């Protein structure tokens with residue numbers, strides 16, 4: 001935005017551009033997981049998905065606030081908010097879902113060197129490379145610093161051996177950001193490093209983990225003498241814990257944001273479509289109506305809280321642990337939303353396949369929402385962080 005352009009001029013410009021450039025198909029509600037565009041080398045995209053990703057990528061609006069030299073849009077936080085509002089108003093789908101944008105990008109912007117930023121960020125913003133997250137291990141989840149995957153120093157490279165678990169979409173990802181132990185003699189938080197490598201490297205293998213929902217985003221990921229060149233080390237050797245924690249604050253804020261993510265139709269309307277309306281057009285179930293009203297008030301308050309967090313972050317005044325509070329509450333809200341949709345849908349909502357699954361209530365989505373309070377650090381762990389770091393409670 002130029003110095004003389006106001007935010008309202010910018011809004012008008014954004015709206016006109018979106019109207020002209022967002023393909024009509026990309027303004028329809030998503031009906032299946034195939035509608036989510038994750039990008040990557042092997043992405044199978046429909047024509048409109050590809051066009052939408054390309055157009056948004058060219059403007060840098062897949063990563064609106066990243067600097068232009070790294071493939072971002074160079075927008076201020078206020079402009080990015082306007083873009084998000086206008087996209088919502090026109091029902092534009094997100095052009096790209098990406099661990100690179102949500103998690104790795106912010107960490108690279110803070111801890112990466114110039115060569116790493118130039119190599120990776122533009123490819124993330126254009127959706128060319130899909131990333132996965134190699135943090136959890138069979139004996140290191142909540143106690144992540146107990147991780148045991150070893151990276152042996154071999155001069156110009158590391159040799160990585162070990163196993164990760166719950167690696168979402170590892171079988172579809174092109175690259176991994178990974179926590180490894182480079183110093184087993186150091187205190188557990190100090191011996192960890194943060195490295196990047198190609199999932200096509202010799203010695204990397206993945207094995208999907210089947211889930212009750214019938215879908216399996218998870219993998220076990222194995223490393224057997226994987227060579228990782230040292231220029232793929234982010235930050236200092238042994239300094240990976242700081243990078244990991246910073247990345248987690250972004251992951252938690254991102255997961256928290258699902259609490260404010262409204263479907264194209266307000267929850268009350270979705271429920272009324274299922275249950276029916278009374279003579280005055282209201283949802284024909286006073287108990288459910290009250291629960292939905294309460295939910296919508298809480299959701300609005302949460303959206304305002306997210307905005308306030310954005311403003312405080314912009315001013316450098318956000319509490320570094322506040323993302324734990326957002327993650328905790330956002331996860332709870334999203335679970336409540338799915339409980340309400342299931343209540344509205346009744347026994348039809350339990351249908352595993354078919355029409356009901358696409359009309360608001362979906363048993364698969366309901367089950368998936370349960371995982372919100374585990375992924376990115378469990379709710380119990382977030383409550384510990386809130387007690388200790390934000391409330392500074394005695395004994396916490």
Ligand SMILES: Cc1cc2nc3c(=O)[nH]c(=O)nc-3n(C[C@H](O)[C@H](O)[C@H](O)COP(=O)(O)OP(=O)(O)OC[C@H]3O[C@@H](n4cnc5c(N)ncnc54)[C@H](O)[C@@H]3O)c2cc1C
Nearest residue numbers: 133134135136141142166167168371374375376377378380
């Ligand atoms: C949908 C989803 C996607 C995920 N994607 C990824 C991914 O892409 N990459 C990745 O690396 N990992 C991923 N994970 C793993 C996730 O980060 C871990 O599951 C999570 O950190 C918890 O670790 P754990 O499963 O080992 O449970 P544990 O740490 O064994 O915890 C078991 C139980 O004990 C409780 N507990 C543990 N410690 C404490 C404590 N100090 N105080 C109170 N309660 C405690 C926990 O809250 C939990 O209820 C994903 C998980 C899910 C559900």
